[in-house]
Amino acid sequence: MANAAQVGARHLWALCVAHLGLTPTQLIRNVRLHQARTELLIALPGQVRVADIAARVGYPGRSRFTAHYRDRYGELPSTTMRRAPSTNPTTSVLSLSQFIAEPAPAPMGAT
Structure with missing residues (x-):
C-alpha cells in the first residue's frame, strides 16, 4: 500500500490511523471482510x-477467516450465507465508505 x-x-500507518x-492491516482486513x-x-x-469466498477475498484458510x-460481525459466515437473499441485496450492504466510517457492530447477544 505504501508503494502504491x-x-x-x-507515514502510511500514521495517515491511516489519523x-x-x-x-493499514486493520483497513485491509475490514475491506476483505466487507x-x-x-x-x-x-x-x-x-x-x-x-x-x-474466503479465498477470493484473500484468506488462504477458512479458520482464520471465520x-x-x-x-x-458476531456470527459465523455460514450463518450469514444461510439467510435468504433479499430481492435487492445492495440495500442490505453498506457502501465501503460507510463501512470504514462506522464502528463494528456489537457481537450478537451483547448489550
Missing part, C-alpha cells in the same frame, strides 16, 4: 462455499 501511495510505511482510526459479507449476503447456499468474521 508513494509514501513510506510509517484519518480512518485504523492501521467484501466477503457482501458476497455471503447474496450467495445461494449450496452453490458457493464459504471457503471459496475467526475474523465472527469477531467483526
Whole structure:
C-alpha cells in the first residue's frame, strides 16, 4: 500500500490511523471482510462455499477467516450465507465508505 501511495510505511500507518482510526492491516482486513459479507449476503447456499469466498477475498484458510468474521460481525459466515437473499441485496450492504466510517457492530447477544 505504501508503494502504491508513494509514501513510506510509517507515514502510511500514521495517515491511516489519523484519518480512518485504523492501521493499514486493520483497513485491509475490514475491506476483505466487507467484501466477503457482501458476497455471503447474496450467495445461494449450496452453490458457493464459504471457503471459496474466503479465498477470493484473500484468506488462504477458512479458520482464520471465520475467526475474523465472527469477531467483526458476531456470527459465523455460514450463518450469514444461510439467510435468504433479499430481492435487492445492495440495500442490505453498506457502501465501503460507510463501512470504514462506522464502528463494528456489537457481537450478537451483547448489550
